[in-house]
Amino acid sequence: MLDGMDTQRSAPVGRPRGFDADEALENAMRVFWQNGYEGASLPDLTEAMGISRTSMYAAFGNKEELFRKALARYADGPASYGADSVAERTARGVAAVFLRGAVRSSTLPGYPTGCLSLRASVIGGEGGQTIRDLLAEWRDETSTLLSERFRRAVDEGDLAAGTSPDLLARYLMTIGNGVAIQAAGGAERADLERIVDAVLQSWPPDLSRPDEP
Amino acid sequence: MLDGMDTQRSAPVGRPRGFDADEALENAMRVFWQNGYEGASLPDLTEAMGISRTSMYAAFGNKEELFRKALARYADGPASYGADSVAERTARGVAAVFLRGAVRSSTLPGYPTGCLSLRASVIGGEGGQTIRDLLAEWRDETSTLLSERFRRAVDEGDLAAGTSPDLLARYLMTIGNGVAIQAAGGAERADLERIVDAVLQSWPPDLSRPDEP
DNA sequence: ACACTTTCGGACCGGTCGGTACGGAATTGA
DNA sequence: TCAATTCCGTACCGACCGGTCCGAAAGTGT
Numbered sequence: 001m002l003d004g005m006d007t008q009r010s011a012p013v014g015r016p017r018g019f020d021a022d023e024a025l026e027n028a029m030r031v032f033w034q035n036g037y038e039g040a041s042l043p044d045l046t047e048a049m050g051i052s053r054t055s056m057y058a059a060f061g062n063k064e065e066l067f068r069k070a071l072a073r074y075a076d077g078p079a080s081y082g083a084d085s086v087a088e089r090t091a092r093g094v095a096a097v098f099l100r101g102a103v104r105s106s107t108l109p110g111y112p113t114g115c116l117s118l119r120a121s122v123i124g125g126e127g128g129q130t131i132r133d134l135l136a137e138w139r140d141e142t143s144t145l146l147s148e149r150f151r152r153a154v155d156e157g158d159l160a161a162g163t164s165p166d167l168l169a170r171y172l173m174t175i176g177n178g179v180a181i182q183a184a185g186g187a188e189r190a191d192l193e194r195i196v197d198a199v200l201q202s203w204p205p206d207l208s209r210p211d212e213p
Numbered sequence: 214m215l216d217g218m219d220t221q222r223s224a225p226v227g228r229p230r231g232f233d234a235d236e237a238l239e240n241a242m243r244v245f246w247q248n249g250y251e252g253a254s255l256p257d258l259t260e261a262m263g264i265s266r267t268s269m270y271a272a273f274g275n276k277e278e279l280f281r282k283a284l285a286r287y288a289d290g291p292a293s294y295g296a297d298s299v300a301e302r303t304a305r306g307v308a309a310v311f312l313r314g315a316v317r318s319s320t321l322p323g324y325p326t327g328c329l330s331l332r333a334s335v336i337g338g339e340g341g342q343t344i345r346d347l348l349a350e351w352r353d354e355t356s357t358l359l360s361e362r363f364r365r366a367v368d369e370g371d372l373a374a375g376t377s378p379d380l381l382a383r384y385l386m387t388i389g390n391g392v393a394i395q396a397a398g399g400a401e402r403a404d405l406e407r408i409v410d411a412v413l414q415s416w417p418p419d420l421s422r423p424d425e426p
Numbered sequence: 427a428c429a430c431t432t433t434c435g436g437a438c439c440g441g442t443c444g445g446t447a448c449g450g451a452a453t454t455g456a
Numbered sequence: 457t458c459a460a461t462t463c464c465g466t467a468c469c470g471a472c473c474g475g476t477c478c479g480a481a482a483g484t485g486t
Contacts, residue, residue: 014432015482039251039341042474052435053475059433063474118394128252136398170400171408178391181331185349187383194420195384202415207407227462228452255444265465266445272463276444431484442473452463 021059024049028060029070034112036120037067037131067120067131074116075138078105082142091153092203094146095172099196102176106183107192114184118177143169159204167207175199234272237262241273242283247325249333250280250344280333280344287329288351291318295355304366305416307359308385312409315389319396320405327397331390356382372417380420388412 027048031040042063046056060066075083081101088094106114121135150165159168179192240261244253255276259269273279288296294314301307319327334348363378372381392405 011484012432013430013484015434015484017433018482038473041472043472052433054434054436054477057475139398167404167407170395170404171411174391174395174405174408175388176391177394178387178389181390181394182383182387185352191380191383192387194380195387195418198384198418198420201419205408205411206414207411224454225462226454226460228454228464230463231452251443254442256442265463267447267464267466270445428486429484430486431482433482434480436479437477439476440474443471444469446467446469448465448467450463450465452461454459454461456457456459 017055017059019049019051019055024051024056024059025066025069025073028066029073029116030112032067032070032120033074033116034119038128064130068134071116071134071138078108078111079116081105083145086145086149091150091159091168092200094149094153095203096200098146098172099175099179099199100193102179103183103189103192103196106180107187107189112184113186115177115180118180119184139173143173146172162208163204164207168204171205171207230268230272232262232264232268237264237269237272238279238282238286241279242286242329243325245280245283245333246287246329247332251341277343281347284329284347284351291321291324292329294318296358299358299362304363304372304381305413307362307366308416309413311359311385312388312392312412313406315392316396316402316405316409319393320400320402325397326399328390328393331393332397352386356386359385375421376417377420381417384418384420 027050028045031045031048034040035044042053042056045063045066046053049056051059056066060069081097081104085094085097085101088097102115112119117135117139121132146169147165150159150163150168153159154161154163154165175196179196182192183189240263241258244258244261247253248257255266255269258276258279259266262269264272269279273282294310294317298307298310298314301310315328325332330348330352334345359382360378363372363376363381366372367374367376367378372378388409392409395405396402
């Protein structure tokens, strides 16, 4: 099990790979982000990755597996604000990190605008059903994360008793998704920042029924 | 120019069309709504329309023209709330009609959930660029409509002087888009109604910079 | 030097895409 | 009855899709 004094992996037999897999995955992520799952063709991907078809298949399995890995990279990188936000000390802090993260991630210089998950999922024939499910699942995870965090906030008295954690999470997801769509449509980061600031000004939102106070 | 006593068009020569073009367009709209532009294949469309390929081409030109006509039908029908909203007497009324319309239109029983414009546009390779531009243009028109309406509200004193009509319009579009995405992801109409009610509770949003009061 | 393993590029596979050519069917006016 | 006109189903076109096969290239250990 121990390698002894040699900490770096010994070179595997066979012809060594002629490209950096991490860098290639980064570029594949950008193409999926820009074009969606079905909109990103193999030639699109392999050209951006700088490798040939067969190299991609050998290194990543197939297009769907490549997408899963690109999505994981996305969730860990540009979209990490979702998981980060729930570490905030207050519900308001969660909302602020989440919404500002959505704006930043959707308007990153040098990256496609908007959100990979939305651009890749909203569409597609029956073939893309698996991918849509995968992305819906991922968004549900974020929603659940927020919901559980808000439930804790209610328990701690940080949010008023009777607040619906689910609804509050859905509220945040709604604004965040809207921000991503606006960014994808060309909205300026500064404008979106002002909008989420306004949303945060009225935090927490009044989610009680108007006729049932 | 006058037909005399015969008000209905005289039957044109040749074999009469074997289907109702309006009904066929309605069904095509639903397919585009459900699957997006590129996600809706000709077999998908013609099967739903109940006609053959050639009939569709003869009646509507081609796939892109069919989509344009379906979009026009959508804008005049389920998505008419955008144009309707600006007829309201107050800026608050505009916001209420717009947001409630977005919820209703995105959760119409018997129709696909979400918004046709978003489902059809967010994706696509280079081929769909024309369609994306078309849809972006349509959304920009709605945004401009709202913006001009809010400008008038500022002039009339209905909104505080110094309010940015553009930013207010973008704020509404952001929420509306978010609602549509949530609906497409399976959110319940009742939940979305509570969310837009909460947004309307804090109308107008505070869109001034926090450090520049 | 040699066997072995892995990478990599080009050719190729069946399937689907949007669009079209063509010929038979159905209706009008004469 | 018979041309003229229009609709519509079938078969087909070239292009592109994701995926695979195969042989040459480039490394390893012995």
